[in-house]
Amino acid sequence: MTSADETPLRVGVFGLLGSGNLGNDGSLEAVLGYLRAEHPRAVVDALCGGPEAVTARFKIPATRLHWYRGEYRTASRAGAIAGKGLGKLVDVFRTAAWVRRHDVVIVPGMGVLEATLPLRPWGFPYSLFLLCASGRLLRTPVALVGVGAAEIGNRPTRALVRWSARLAAYRSYRDTQSRDAMRAMGVDTARDEVHPDLAFALPTPTPRASGPAGSPGPVCVGVMDFHGGNDDRARADEIYRRYLDGTIRFVRALVEEGRPVRLLTGDECDASVVAAILDAVGSPLVTAAEPASLADLMSEMAAADAVVAVRYHNLICALKTGTPVLALSYAAKSDALMERMGLGAYCHPAREVDADRLLEQFRDLEKHAAQLRRTLTERNRTAAQQLARQFTALTMTLFPAPGHAHAHAGAHTHARQEAP
Incomplete structure (x- = not known):
């Protein structure tokens, strides 16, 4: 926590957020809920895929992830190909400038270390690498919080993902399989923890009334x-x-x-x-x-x-x-x-x-519905407890004692990371 006369911590959030994927935005919502509850004076903004949507829904400033607006359209004409190529270069400096403005950057959940759906290496894997490399260079800790990972066969994608993970100051995963995958790809995961997906930290809505008794439910x-x-x-x-x-x-x-x-x-x-x-x-x-x-x-x-x-x-x-x-x-x-x-x-x-x-x-x-509902009640209770511990660990790692924020963060970054 910060006292009234101290400069608020500047926290950035990063990812394919606001781009139409409800799961990604749910992970962001969970992290914002944590920040607002535990670090209410933190100043938060985003570097993301859909800045307008993120600002409209979450009420935080947001910057477009890519300089080139046609990043996710197939480039067939010479102009589009040149635009994409120039964008990759410009994004090196844009990403570094954005990272420099923050004390901490958080990548909230999502499958950022996997390629289980079609993925090109010079798309999001390249953007994540730029983020993590900028964080290491500028001594701004980058935290991969509750992320998903899987072994990747494509060599360029695999290399970018592996180096992104190595350069991050903090890593935790949403399942043991993700941690095992990063270990298999050459990342030292000895101190990385596993917690349930961040979405399990979201509030559960009150169930709506069911239909007439005896009628099949939807x-x-x-x-x-x-x-x-x-x-x-x-x-x-x-x-x-x-x-x-x-x-x-x-x-x-x-x-x-x-x-x-x-x-x-x-x-x-x-x-x-x-x-x-x-x-x-x-x-x-x-x-x-x-x-x-x-x-x-x-x-x-x-x-x-x-x-x-x-x-x-x-x-x-x-x-x-x-x-x-x-x-x-x-x-x-x-x-x-x-x-x-x-x-x-x-x-x-x-x-x-x-x-x-x-x-x-x-x-x-x-x-077996009745039995399964009882099982889920127990497992959800356990998941909530595990996520509470995740957020406690995150606070201890990324939000050091007041008055020493940036120096401690930088020191912890180099103690926590393996050598490049």
């Missing part, structure tokens, strides 16, 4: 514009078609049983999948929500009998509300999350959706 189906990961580019269309066809068959089977189905998204790009399912099934029992936050997702799921979901943070929302959930798993992180929360038996591969098998698993999920 089933929430979280969807995703899923084409596989970095290693699946050659068969991306096949993976998408198999996933979509299997999901449509599953939803249609529920409708034939008279079950209301509520389609949920986790990113703006998922809207096309919702439209395809609505068109294929064509039933008034199938409706679509338009969630704008993880709180909206949790409100929907709290009113459901059960959930089937793909996106990682959709799974977290269901688990946090205590609603039995079946994971359409596209990465090991989903399997690890479900195992940790006591639902490891309820995973189904998103790349090979078998509607008949999925229905069998779903019926078994509902059969």
Whole structure:
């Protein structure tokens, strides 16, 4: 805590925030909640993908992550290619200048050390490397808090991610598998800790009233514009078609049983999948929500009998509300999350959706719903306690005693990091 006559700490938050991904923004919301509760005088701003959205929702100043506005559009013309190349150079100086203005920079959660979805090395991995290198050079601690990681095959991406992690002053992970992946990629993780995903620190909304007694409750189906990961580019269309066809068959089977189905998204790009399912099934029992936050997702799921979901943070929302959930798993992180929360038996591969098998698993999920809800109550209590310890550790590491903030932060940075 700072006293009234001291200069407030300047804290930066960094990532693909405000870009339409509800999970990323949920992680930011959790960290901002921690900062406002424990360090209310800290001055916070963001370097992020969607600065206007971040400022509008979270009421903090925000700067665009990339100088070149067409960063995430495919560059085919010479002008666009030149613009992207120049942007990479300009971003070196922009990132360093932004880091210099802060006492601490936090990367709040997200899968910043993984490539389980399609990812180019000179996109976000390059931006993260610039951040962490600037932090080391300018003696501003960069903290990777509750992040996800996975082993990466692509050599340029792997190198950028490995050096980003090595240059960070603080690292913690959202599951043991993430820490193991960084160790396998050559990062010393001996002092890195594992805590539940930051989204488990968000408040749980009050459940909405259920429907008439005896009537089947709604089933929430979280969807995703899923084409596989970095290693699946050659068969991306096949993976998408198999996933979509299997999901449509599953939803249609529920409708034939008279079950209301509520389609949920986790990113703006998922809207096309919702439209395809609505068109294929064509039933008034199938409706679509338009969630704008993880709180909206949790409100929907709290009113459901059960959930089937793909996106990682959709799974977290269901688990946090205590609603039995079946994971359409596209990465090991989903399997690890479900195992940790006591639902490891309820995973189904998103790349090979078998509607008949999925229905069998779903019926078994509902059969054991009461028991699973009790398990989730216990696991959520444990997760809350573990996250409280995470935030205590973060305060001790990044927010030293008043009067010595910058000097102590710099000293701890060099004690904490391995040599380059």
